Amino acid sequence: MVNISSTAGLLGVVIIARHGDRLGYYQDPCTYNATQSRITPLGSVQEFELGSFLRLQYLTPESPSFIEGISSDLVDVNQVLVRADSGGENVVLNSAYSLLQGLYPATTESSITLSNGKLVTGPLGGYQYVPVESVDVNEIPSLTSWQLCPYFQTHLNRTYTSTAFLQKAQEAAPFLEAVKPYIGNISNNFTNMWNIFDYVNVQSIHNKTYAEELPPTFAAQAYDYANFHEYNVFTDYVSIGVGEIGVRTLLPSIFSDFGNITEKSNPLKLVLTEVDYQPFISLFNVTNATLTDPDIAGIVDYAAVVALELSENSDGQPSISMKFKNGTNDQDFRQLTMWGNTSVLVEDFVSQLASTTINTTQEWCFSCNQTILRGCSIYNFSTDPFLNPGPPSKPGK
Numbered sequence: 044m045v046n047i048s049s050t051a052g053l054l055g056v057v058i059i060a061r062h063g064d065r066l067g068y069y070q071d072p073c074t075y076n077a078t079q080s081r082i083t084p085l086g087s088v089q090e091f092e093l094g095s096f097l098r099l100q101y102l103t104p105e106s107p108s109f110i111e112g113i114s115s116d117l118v119d120v121n122q123v124l125v126r127a128d129s130g131g132e133n134v135v136l137n138s139a140y141s142l143l144q145g146l147y148p149a150t151t152e153s154s155i156t157l158s159n160g161k162l163v164t165g166p167l168g169g170y171q172y173v174p175v176e177s178v179d180v181n182e183i184p185s186l187t188s189w190q191l192c193p194y195f196q197t198h199l200n201r202t203y204t205s206t207a208f209l210q211k212a213q214e215a216a217p218f219l220e221a222v223k224p225y226i227g228n229i230s231n232n233f234t235n236m237w238n239i240f241d242y243v244n245v246q247s248i249h250n251k252t253y254a255e256e257l258p259p260t261f262a263a264q265a266y267d268y269a270n271f272h273e274y275n276v277f278t279d280y281v282s283i284g285v286g287e288i289g290v291r292t293l294l295p296s297i298f299s300d301f302g303n304i305t306e307k308s309n310p311l312k313l314v315l316t317e318v319d320y321q322p323f324i325s326l327f328n329v330t331n332a333t334l335t336d337p338d339i340a341g342i343v344d345y346a347a348v349v350a351l352e353l354s355e356n357s358d359g360q361p362s363i364s365m366k367f368k369n370g371t372n373d374q375d376f377r378q379l380t381m382w383g384n385t386s387v388l389v390e391d392f393v394s395q396l397a398s399t400t401i402n403t404t405q406e407w408c409f410s411c412n413q414t415i416l417r418g419c420s421i422y423n424f425s426t427d428p429f430l431n432p433g434p435p436s437k438p439g440k
C-alpha cells in the first residue's frame with residue numbers, strides 16, 4: 044500500500060482548554076457546589092497566548108501539525124466549533140473569547156468595499172467574531188456534571204473516609220496546622236484541601252504582602268496535597284464510576300466531533316471546548332495516560348490544554364494522538380499515551396470508552412439520582428435503571 048498520508052497535515056483537532064487566572068473559587072467540599080469568580084486581565088492574557096500558541100501549531104501552513112484545508116487567517120465559521128461552560132460569572136466563557144482572539148486575530152482581510160467605493164474594516168482592526176456555544180449550567184449538565192449530583196456527593200463521602208485519604212490527611216496534618224495563619228477564615232481540614240490550595244494560589248499571585256509573607260515552600264506543598272485530593276475526587280475505581288463523571292459527560296461530544304471531522308463531506312476541522320480543571324483529571328485516568336506519565340495525575344494549571352489530533356495513519360484510517368501543555372509556564376507540548384500507545388484508531392478510542400459515556404441529560408439525571416434540578420423533573424424516575432441497584436460506582440475505597 045502506498046503511504047500517501049504520512050506527510051499530509053492533520054484532518055483536524057479537538058481541543059480542551061482550561062480557563063485563565065481568576066479570583067478565588069470556593070467549592071463546598073461536601074457537594075462541590077461552587078461560588079462564583081471572575082477572570083482577571085492576567086487570565087485573559089494567558090488565554091490569548093494559548094490561542095496564539097495553538098495558531099502556530101494548527102493554523103500555520105509551515106507547521107507539521109497544520110490542519111489541511113483550514114482557512115487560517117479569515118475564520119470560516121463552518122470549520123470551527125466552540126463551546127464553553129457559561130456558569131458563575133463567565134470565567135470559562137470569557138476565556139474562550141480571549142483564546143479565540145489569539146487563534147484568529149483581527150485581520151483587514153475581512154474588510155469589504157461598499158457600493159460607493161468606501162472600504163470598511165470591522166472594529167478593532169477587523170476583530171473576528173467567532174460564534175461560541177455557551178452551555179448553560181442550569182439546563183445542560185455536560186460541562187459541569189459533578190455539580191448538583193447526589194451520587195457524586197456520596198462518592199465524596201466515600202472518598203473522604205477511604206484509607207488512602209485518611210493516611211494522606213495524617214501526613215498533611217503538620218502542614219495544615221502551619222498554613223492556618225495564611226488561609227483567612229476557611230477550614231484547615233484536609234477535606235477542604237482544594238479551597239486551601241486555591242486561597243494560597245490566588246493570594247500568592249495577586250497580593251504582594253501575602254506573597255512576601257508566605258513561607259517559600261507553602262504554595263508548592265498546597266498544590267501537591269490538592270493534586271492528591273482532586274485526583275481522588277475526580278477518578279474512580281472503575282471508568283463507569285461517578286467519580287469520572289466530568290469526562291463521562293464530555294466524551295459524547297468528543298465522539299461526535301471526531302465523527303464530523305473525519306466525515307469528508309463535513310467542513311468541521313477544529314473544535315474547542317473550554318472547561319475548568321476537573322474533566323482533565325478524569326480524562327487522563329480513563330485513557331490510562333497517567334500510567335506512562337504519572338506526574339499528570341493532578342490539577343492542570345490555568346490555560347492548560349489537551350489537543351486530540353486527528354490524522355490518517357499509513358493505512359488511511361483515522362487515528363488520534365493526544366498532546367498536553369500544563370498552562371502558560373509549561374514550554375513543553377508533550378505527547379501523551381492512551382492505553383500505552385501514542386496513536387490510537389478513532390474506532391478503538393470510541394470502543395474503549397463508549398460504555399462509560401453519559402449521552403443525554405436524562406441519563407445524567409439517572410446517573411446522579413438528581414430528580415429535580417437541571418431539567419430532571421420532567422423524567423419518569425420509575426424507569427430509572429440506576430435507582431434500585433444503588434449508586435453506579437463501587438463502594439469502599
Ligand SMILES: *[C@@H]1O[C@H](CO)[C@@H](O)[C@H](O)[C@H]1NC(C)=O
Binds near residue numbers: 078
Ligand atoms: C450552590 O451555591 C450557590 C452560591 O454559593 C447558592 O446560591 C446555591 O443555592 C447553591 N445550590 C445548592 C443546590 O446548594
Ligand SMILES: *[C@@H]1O[C@H](CO)[C@@H](O)[C@H](O)[C@H]1NC(C)=O
Binds near residue numbers: 193196197200
Ligand atoms: C455525607 O456525610 C455527611 C456526614 O459526614 C452526611 O451528613 C451526609 O448526608 C452525607 N451525604 C451523602 C450524600 O451521603
Ligand SMILES: *[C@@H]1O[C@H](CO)[C@@H](O)[C@H](O)[C@H]1NC(C)=O
Binds near residue numbers: 230
Ligand atoms: C469568611 O469571611 C467571609 C467574609 O470575610 C464570609 O463571607 C464567610 O462566610 C466566612 N466564611 C466562614 C467559613 O466563616
Ligand SMILES: *[C@@H]1O[C@H](CO)[C@@H](O)[C@H](O)[C@H]1NC(C)=O
Binds near residue numbers: 203232233234
Ligand atoms: C474534617 O471534615 C470531615 C468531613 O467533614 C469530618 O468528618 C472530620 O471530623 C473533620 N476533621 C476535623 C479535625 O475537624
Ligand SMILES: *[C@@H]1O[C@H](CO)[C@@H](O)[C@H](O)[C@H]1NC(C)=O
Binds near residue numbers: 250251252253256
Ligand atoms: C493581602 O494579604 C495580607 C497579608 O496576608 C492581608 O492582610 C490582606 O487582607 C490581603 N489583601 C487582600 C485584598 O486580600
Ligand SMILES: *[C@@H]1O[C@H](CO)[C@@H](O)[C@H](O)[C@H]1NC(C)=O
Binds near residue numbers: 299300301302303306
Ligand atoms: C455530528 O455532530 C452532530 C451534532 O453534534 C451529531 O449529532 C452527529 O452524530 C455527528 N456526526 C457524526 C458522524 O458523528
Ligand SMILES: *[C@@H]1O[C@H](CO)[C@@H](O)[C@H](O)[C@H]1NC(C)=O
Binds near residue numbers: 279332
Ligand atoms: C484511575 O483512578 C483510580 C482511582 O483513583 C485508580 O485506582 C486507578 O489506578 C487509576 N488508573 C490509572 C490508569 O492510573
Ligand SMILES: *[C@@H]1O[C@H](CO)[C@@H](O)[C@H](O)[C@H]1NC(C)=O
Binds near residue numbers: 339369
Ligand atoms: C501542572 O503544574 C503544576 C505546577 O507546576 C503541578 O503541580 C501539577 O501537578 C501539574 N498538573 C498536571 C496535570 O500535570
Ligand SMILES: *[C@@H]1O[C@H](CO)[C@@H](O)[C@H](O)[C@H]1NC(C)=O
Binds near residue numbers: 331334382383
Ligand atoms: C489501563 O490501566 C489499568 C491499570 O490501571 C489496566 O488494568 C488496564 O488493563 C489498562 N487498560 C488498557 C486498555 O490498557
Ligand SMILES: *[C@@H]1O[C@H](CO)[C@@H](O)[C@H](O)[C@H]1NC(C)=O
Binds near residue numbers: 381386387388
Ligand atoms: C495499543 O498497542 C498495542 C500494541 O501495538 C495494541 O495491541 C493495542 O490494541 C493498542 N491499544 C489501543 C487502544 O489502541
Ligand SMILES: *[C@@H]1O[C@H](CO)[C@@H](O)[C@H](O)[C@H]1NC(C)=O
Binds near residue numbers: 295298397402
Ligand atoms: C452512548 O453513546 C455511545 C457512543 O455512541 C454508545 O455506544 C452507547 O451505547 C450510548 N449509551 C446509551 C445508554 O445509549
Ligand SMILES: *[C@@H]1O[C@H](CO)[C@@H](O)[C@H](O)[C@H]1NC(C)=O
Binds near residue numbers: 434
Ligand atoms: C434517590 O433520590 C430519591 C429522591 O430524592 C431518594 O428517595 C432515594 O433514596 C435516592 N436513592 C439513592 C440510592 O440514593
